[in-house]
Amino acid sequence: MVQTDEQLGAQKKASVFNLEGYFKEKKQLVEKALDKSLSIGQPEKIYEAMRYSLLAGGKRLRPILCLATCELIGGTPEMAIPTACALEMIHTMSLIHDDLPAMDNDDYRRGKLTNHKVFGEDIAILAGDGLLAYAFEYAATQTKNVPADRLLQVIARLGRTVGAEGLVGGQVLDLESEGKTNISAETLTFIHTHKTGALLEASVVSGGILAGASPEDIAKLSKYAQNIGLAFQIIDDILDVTATAEQLGKTAGKDLQAQKATYPSLWGLEKSKLQARQLIDEAIAQLTIYEEKAEPLRAIAKFIITRNH
Amino acid sequence: MVQTDEQLGAQKKASVFNLEGYFKEKKQLVEKALDKSLSIGQPEKIYEAMRYSLLAGGKRLRPILCLATCELIGGTPEMAIPTACALEMIHTMSLIHDDLPAMDNDDYRRGKLTNHKVFGEDIAILAGDGLLAYAFEYAATQTKNVPADRLLQVIARLGRTVGAEGLVGGQVLDLESEGKTNISAETLTFIHTHKTGALLEASVVSGGILAGASPEDIAKLSKYAQNIGLAFQIIDDILDVTATAEQLGKTAGKDLQAQKATYPSLWGLEKSKLQARQLIDEAIAQLTIYEEKAEPLRAIAKFIITRNH
Numbered sequence: 001m002v003q004t005d006e007q008l009g010a011q012k013k014a015s016v017f018n019l020e021g022y023f024k025e026k027k028q029l030v031e032k033a034l035d036k037s038l039s040i041g042q043p044e045k046i047y048e049a050m051r052y053s054l055l056a057g058g059k060r061l062r063p064i065l066c067l068a069t070c071e072l073i074g075g076t077p078e079m080a081i082p083t084a085c086a087l088e089m090i091h092t093m094s095l096i097h098d099d100l101p102a103m104d105n106d107d108y109r110r111g112k113l114t115n116h117k118v119f120g121e122d123i124a125i126l127a128g129d130g131l132l133a134y135a136f137e138y139a140a141t142q143t144k145n146v147p148a149d150r151l152l153q154v155i156a157r158l159g160r161t162v163g164a165e166g167l168v169g170g171q172v173l174d175l176e177s178e179g180k181t182n183i184s185a186e187t188l189t190f191i192h193t194h195k196t197g198a199l200l201e202a203s204v205v206s207g208g209i210l211a212g213a214s215p216e217d218i219a220k221l222s223k224y225a226q227n228i229g230l231a232f233q234i235i236d237d238i239l240d241v242t243a244t245a246e247q248l249g250k251t252a253g254k255d256l257q258a259q260k261a262t263y264p265s266l267w268g269l270e271k272s273k274l275q276a277r278q279l280i281d282e283a284i285a286q287l288t289i290y291e292e293k294a295e296p297l298r299a300i301a302k303f304i305i306t307r308n309h
Numbered sequence: 310m311v312q313t314d315e316q317l318g319a320q321k322k323a324s325v326f327n328l329e330g331y332f333k334e335k336k337q338l339v340e341k342a343l344d345k346s347l348s349i350g351q352p353e354k355i356y357e358a359m360r361y362s363l364l365a366g367g368k369r370l371r372p373i374l375c376l377a378t379c380e381l382i383g384g385t386p387e388m389a390i391p392t393a394c395a396l397e398m399i400h401t402m403s404l405i406h407d408d409l410p411a412m413d414n415d416d417y418r419r420g421k422l423t424n425h426k427v428f429g430e431d432i433a434i435l436a437g438d439g440l441l442a443y444a445f446e447y448a449a450t451q452t453k454n455v456p457a458d459r460l461l462q463v464i465a466r467l468g469r470t471v472g473a474e475g476l477v478g479g480q481v482l483d484l485e486s487e488g489k490t491n492i493s494a495e496t497l498t499f500i501h502t503h504k505t506g507a508l509l510e511a512s513v514v515s516g517g518i519l520a521g522a523s524p525e526d527i528a529k530l531s532k533y534a535q536n537i538g539l540a541f542q543i544i545d546d547i548l549d550v551t552a553t554a555e556q557l558g559k560t561a562g563k564d565l566q567a568q569k570a571t572y573p574s575l576w577g578l579e580k581s582k583l584q585a586r587q588l589i590d591e592a593i594a595q596l597t598i599y600e601e602k603a604e605p606l607r608a609i610a611k612f613i614i615t616r617n618h
Binding site: 147190 | 359434449456472473
């Protein structure tokens with residue numbers, strides 16, 4: 001295939017795109033917006049519990065993906081930031097509930113005590129509920145300069161992403177699969193496309209919807225997001241085997257202890273790495289027509305394959 | 310005050326308004342819509358758990374209030390039914406989570422085993438999450454013939470009603486107050502206006518918003534709903550003392566056992582009954598300008614004060 005000047009230009013720019021600087025700038029924007037999104041009301045304890053987990057750091061990958069895609073399609077950060085915050089509220093809620101004793105029973109998350117270890121199980125359940133409800137309220141009331149019908153599409157998408165067709169369904173199958181030694185790659189992929197992939201896809205797609213993306217754009221963005229989502233999970237599984245607890249900020253080797261099926265346990269480390277690589281290459285291939293405007297999304301895809309924590 | 314012919318006519322009609330028939334008809338409509346709203350997908354267990362509690366009966370008071378108000382303001386049942394279902398999904402989610410061992414630890418609800426007793430704590434938490442998320446998705450995608458900006462207002466209202474400013478905040482203060490013997494009427498009212506009142510108010514107000522109610526209408530409807538919400542709770546407390554377990558379909562005298570503050574424990578039975586009566590009278594006074602069109606809302610207010618289960 002002969003490359004056009006634009007494509008070569010885009011590739012040259014790719015090699016100098018400063019993802020670290022981009023992440024730093026966007027993360028700052030997101031942290032500031034999250035902090036502002038939720039002030040302390042009455043009763044204080046529930047707001048403190050919600051803020052404890054919402055402001056516990058993390059990569060803020062989902063909000064950043066939403067901002068990046070909105071800009072790619074020609075929107076402004078202002079159009080996307082309330083939805084970006086809503087995505088992080090939803091992600092935080094899913095972590096709080098997943099960590100509960102009745103679920104994965106985790107004591108630490110991102111190097112800090114989990115929500116229920118600090119505030120108790122009852123408050124942790126309610127903090128999750130509160131964050132989930134607030135995500136919808138916040139996106140619905142704070143989004144500016146976006147037509148109402150687009151915003152409704154985003155809200156519908158967020159709802160589908162969390163529910164039984166998304167996060168919740170993935171978590172149920174994950175719980176059902178625990179301790180089973182005969183999990184197929186198909187089941188494992190169902191779990192991950194629902195539990196992790198759905199929200200990453202919603203992050204990418206909602207940024208596009210807010211900016212007025214065409215159905216063709218949405219199809220490309222969906223494919224990009226599905227691929228980086230699955231690659232993200234494969235790399236997560238690989239890191240659980242190869243990284244140290246210090247690098248992860250959570251207990252390493254936990255999947256092995258819990259006898260959880262993982263891609264490395266099904267495929268071995270080498271095939272897992274190869275699959276992740278292929279998924280990322282296909283993801284990047286979706287972005288060709290956007291030329292240099294897609295540099296942040298390209299760099300994020302490459303970051304997923306090279307991260308060590 | 311001299312009454313007009315219309316007012317006298319409305320009063321005469323009030324005495325013959327058949328609330329039982331109205332409830333039966335609307336409840337049928339709601340039951341059918343709820344059943345249709347959620348079909349079984351994969352993994353089956355989570356859909357079964359969601360359906361188990363969503364279709365467990367109950368008065369369907371919140372959806373009926375939403376339908377009644379929408380019609381009062383001139384809307385059609387079709388405009389309101391998706392939001393009516395969403396309100397019941399939210400109500401069901403709050404019951405599932407409230408019943409959990411980490412919260413009120415209830416084994417029975419509406420005469421049936423609670424969700425976690427049948428499906429386990431993990432699935433019960435996720436069924437609640439799934440219903441909450443689906444409520445927003447369902448209202449956003451299924452509502453027809455309503456302008457998008459009105460629907461966004463309804464979604465924002467639903468979010469606020471569930472979150473820390475509503476149900477969640479009320480439940481936290483309720484949990485914090487348990488076992489304390491010095492709860493004030495002010496605190497008790499905060500708990501109830503948030504835990505029960507907020508969703509009843511959202512039910513009434515959202516029906517109005519969908520139909521295009523004016524700010525004046527919304528103010529009247531809010532006051533009506535706040536009053537019947539608080540009266541509803543006072544009567545609930547009274548029934549916990551005076552009704553039998555069979556009538557309630559749940560353990561009677563439970564508040565007393567749990568040393569929960571109630572209106573009868575603060576005010577005594579007689580003053581509690583009088584307060585409920587006054588609240589209902591004030592609620593009905595808000596409806597005067599709507600004349601006979603408000604008969605269903607008037608009859609519902611009267612039903613709340615006379616119900617025995």
